[in-house]
Amino acid sequence: MSSLPRPALDPELDALLTGMPLVPEITPRILADLRGIPAPPVEPLLRGRTVERRDVTVPGSGGAPIPMTVLTPAGAAPGAPCVYWMHGGGMIMGDRFSQLDIPLEWLDRLGAVVVTVGYRLAPEAGGATPVEDCYEGLRWVAGHAAELGIDPGRVVVAGASAGGGLAAGVTLMARDRGAPAIAAQVLICPMLDHRNSTTSSRQYAGEPGVWTRETNAFAWNAVLGGLAGDDVPAYVSPARADDLSGLPPTYVDAGSAEVFRDEDVEYATRIWAAGGQAELHVWAGGCHGFDALFPGAALSAAARRTRTGWLARTLDRLAGA
16 A cells, blocks of 8 residues: 555545445456456437437558547537547557547537547557557548538547547647647546656555556556657657647646646646646546546536536637637
8 A cells, every 4th residue: 555645535436436346456467358348338328419420430540440430419500619539548448439428518518529539559559659540530530620510720639538648649749740720628637647656646556446556557568668768759648748838728637536636737737837728627536537437426527517618618719719
């Protein structure tokens, strides 16, 4: 068990976590078992929503086929905002429908077209492959904006956990390569720093948890293989980026009781230091991914409401620009 004191978990989340099979560390065997569990079908999420679904395959990094799904509010007028969604799972598990209820709320409330990308996973496809896949998917979205009925000036990248890290990496990549245009980034408890050395990382070590320091090390090792130090690209581990200037408006949130808390706070702080616009929320008592795991909890409802409000205001400003 970590010898460091920890912020207390929110009591409601603490009770809910007792029903989860938590482990101190994901191992290759546990990863194989987790990948073997059938993913929940997406159809129940879409049932009751007036949504048009289109599945496409686009060329990812190196031309490999990458599945994507476009979800459009039925009857949407041309010029809708777009949310480009990257799923969580440490870049080692999950699929393009993971945590999809989060952006579907923005489809419902903000009329956003949601595009979700099935990037390749580590260790089978490590290094920069996942983030390059996501970038190529975003390029496809930008290149098909008129066909998709979206406003190319209101494309938001978003993701949770590893997906938040990928969203940050894609945003850096688009800035440095000059395209596509990204209007805002929503980084939900993002996985930003392979060094895994912050105080919060050390606090959540040595015992079972949703995402522990040991599991984080396992995932990063799967992604990076033999890469270390200066060989790790900043697009893969965005906390390594020397320059965080020139980024679009950014929303960052995390729980106080999780591994990624400190790296997420630091990322927002560095955006401010570079003169950028960021909104940061650290939810007291939140474990990693709390609002994805337990959307009905009071803290989760507050986090989702606040995040959606920020996105609504941001999109409204862009529409009036």
